[in-house]
Amino acid sequence: MLWRCNWVKQRRKLINTLSFSSLHTLFSPNPNQISNLSRHRAAPNPPLTHDDVYSRLRESSPDLKTLTFFLHCAKQSNYFHDDRAFDHMFSVVERLTHRHKSINQVIEALILSGCVIKPRVLLLLLEIFWRGHVYDKAIEVYKGMSTFGYVPNTRAMNMMMDVLFKYNHVDRALEVFEGIRVRNFFSFDIALSHLCK
Structure with a gap:
C-alpha cells in the first residue's frame, strides 16, 4: 500500500513536469519578444532612504500632499522616519491645522484625498505634535483615537x-x-x- 502511494506521487510529479516542459517549449517567446517583455515589465521600487524621503517632503508643494506622502512612506516595511522628516512635518501639519481649524477637519481632508485612517496615521500625527511641543493638539489627536474606535x-x-x-x-x-x-x-x-x- 505504501509502495503504491509513493508510485502515484512520483507519477504525478512526472506528469506535471512533462506537461510544464511541453507547455514551456510550445509557448516560449522568441528572443525579440523577450526584450519587449523586459522593457514593459515594471522595475521594482528601490528601497526608501532618509535622504530621498526628506528631499521629496521638501519639494512637495501642497501641504496635504506632503502629509499623505509622509504617511505613505511610514506604511512601507522596514522604513521609519528620521528626526529631519518629523521636524519638517511639524510646520506642514501646523499650517494644515491652521487652515482647517481642527485636527478632525485635517483628518477629513486626508480621507477625502483617499488616505485610509488607521491607528498608524493617528500615532504619527500625535508624534508630530508631541515632538513639536504643541501639546494641546497632541491631546486632541489622542482623544480622536477613541472617536475612530482605536485603543492607544x-x-x-x-x-x-x-x-x-x-x-x-x-x-x-x-x-x-x-x-x-x-x-x-x-x-x-x-x-x-x-x-x-
Missing part, C-alpha cells in the same frame, strides 16, 4: 503621559501610566523623570 498603544500612552506631566496634571498622567497594559522602559523613564522634578 503603549507608545501613544507614553507620549500622552509625558504631555500631561508637562501640563502639571500629575494625577491624570499617573492614571495614564496605570492604564498602560504593557509598560516598557520609556513608560518608567517618563514617569520617574517627571516625578523626580
Whole structure:
C-alpha cells in the first residue's frame, strides 16, 4: 500500500513536469519578444532612504500632499522616519491645522484625498505634535483615537503621559501610566523623570 502511494506521487510529479516542459517549449517567446517583455515589465521600487524621503517632503508643494506622502512612506516595511522628516512635518501639519481649524477637519481632508485612517496615521500625527511641543493638539489627536474606535498603544500612552506631566496634571498622567497594559522602559523613564522634578 505504501509502495503504491509513493508510485502515484512520483507519477504525478512526472506528469506535471512533462506537461510544464511541453507547455514551456510550445509557448516560449522568441528572443525579440523577450526584450519587449523586459522593457514593459515594471522595475521594482528601490528601497526608501532618509535622504530621498526628506528631499521629496521638501519639494512637495501642497501641504496635504506632503502629509499623505509622509504617511505613505511610514506604511512601507522596514522604513521609519528620521528626526529631519518629523521636524519638517511639524510646520506642514501646523499650517494644515491652521487652515482647517481642527485636527478632525485635517483628518477629513486626508480621507477625502483617499488616505485610509488607521491607528498608524493617528500615532504619527500625535508624534508630530508631541515632538513639536504643541501639546494641546497632541491631546486632541489622542482623544480622536477613541472617536475612530482605536485603543492607544503603549507608545501613544507614553507620549500622552509625558504631555500631561508637562501640563502639571500629575494625577491624570499617573492614571495614564496605570492604564498602560504593557509598560516598557520609556513608560518608567517618563514617569520617574517627571516625578523626580
